[in-house]
Amino acid sequence: MRLLTVIAELGSGGAETVVDDLARHALAGGDLVDLASDGGWRADELAREGAALVRLPLRSSDPADLARSVLRLRRHVRQAPPDVVHAHNVRATLAAHLGTRWPRRRPPLVTTVHGLDAGDYPRAARVLQRCADRVVAVSDDVAERLRAAGLPDDRLVVIENAVPAPVLPAPAVARAALGLPADAPVGLCVARLEAPKRHDLLVEAWRTLPDDAVLLVAGEGSGRAALERQVAAAGLGARVRLLGERHDVPLLLAAADLLVLPSDREGLPMAVLEAMAAGVPVVASAVGGLRSLDRATLELVAPGSAEALAAALGSVLADRPGAAVRAHRAQEAVSQRYSSSAMRLAYQNLFTVQIG
CATH class of the missing domain: 3.40.50.2000 (Glycogen Phosphorylase B;)
Incomplete structure (x- = not known):
């Protein structure tokens, strides 16, 4: 063929x-x-x-x-x-x-x-x-x-x-490669820097998290300059790292404690499925195909709300055992359905x- x-x-x-x-x-x-x-x-x-x-x-x-x-x-x-x-x-x-x-x-x-x-x-x-x-x-x-x-x-x-089953390096290896502290809470967002992905909400929510929490943002797009200005104005330059386009998502997932996707709209985002397959807890907007996912496998929040997003992020980082249970269920769901x-x-x- x-x-x-x-x-x-x-x-x-x-x-x-x-x-x-x-x-x-x-x-x-x-x-x-x-x-x-x-x-x-x-x-x-x-x-x-x-x-x-x-x-x-x-x-x-x-x-x-x-x-x-x-x-x-x-x-x-x-x-x-x-x-x-x-x-x-x-x-x-x-x-x-x-x-x-x-x-x-x-x-x-x-x-x-x-x-x-x-x-x-x-x-x-x-x-x-x-x-x-x-x-x-x-x-x-x-x-x-x-x-x-x-x-x-x-x-x-x-x-x-x-998504295929991912092959991830050890978390300590990934964090060392990215220059991240071994014990800091680390969030990851993998998305184009465009308006529907709502990075602005994410930065606003990240301000409420512990001072040692680091956010990695992988992606490029027309919204980069505005996002850089927002990060600087919020005083988050040391805590929010704009990585640009990356081809090493497994390395980033291995270093992360959670993946976050606060979009206004989605079909069925690969970034979320990749995180679920890797056993990384997910916080995402309840939009599009994400609404069909089992809420026992990830945290879904109302779109457009920085407050709801911040609460969900704080909950996942504070309850690591509970997040790990959901992440394990997510791995099983991906292997069976996706x-x-x-x-x-x-x-x-x-x-x-x-x-x-």
Whole structure:
């Protein structure tokens, strides 16, 4: 099988992690994998594993760049016709549809929706109904929003995000590598520095925690400058470390006492699943697919409330035995429901059905 994956970029992020997992599995199974994106460190790694890269300017919102992406896809599929096309989110779907519709035998197009702003679902449903043969929602919440926006149920399937079992270094080794005190409370947030992730709430909540508590923030984005100003104004420069984009999340998880994600919206975030798989306690907003998780496995708080977030963070750090029990339950839940093997098989079966 030749699989053509279309995604805006292939750096850090939940959708990118899913693409990486599926591409590696396909390559290991002897399939041909073409990755069409605006590049990124994951694209470079996958190219070394044998994937073919097609450079598309899909990070841009400029209509001219969308047109360029379509033309490049058309040239590529004439030279290397795919058996199935897998697009991620709406803009990539539109580019994939327009870029692969002209061959004599148009390949089936499967789209995965990883989560959108609430107001974007009606337009997304219209585009997906016209362009995609099958739509995958990464959580029941995303599926329900697409249905409510008008996407026919027979076009829709839920395949939940999943993560492989992590390999972590010893906590003492991880903390030494990061220059962290051995006994300090350490929190970790892995998320793009963009408004919906609500790092502003996190910094506000962190001010209320013990003076030795350290927060590691892994991610980059347009909100970095504002976040730096907020950290400085709060006098937290020594306690909040902005690490930038990181490719060593297992090391960060090994050093952390908890992972926190205070987002306003989510599909089913990979950062949370990775922490659960690693046995790291989680505090997160009760939004999107996170609301379907068993509350016995993590602390879910009302979105948009720094006070609720601070209370949950303080509770987890104060009750280490209780947090450890929830983290162990979380590991079991991931192994039973969110395993990479189950996700890979579900996509493989879907692609096979679509190819016919």
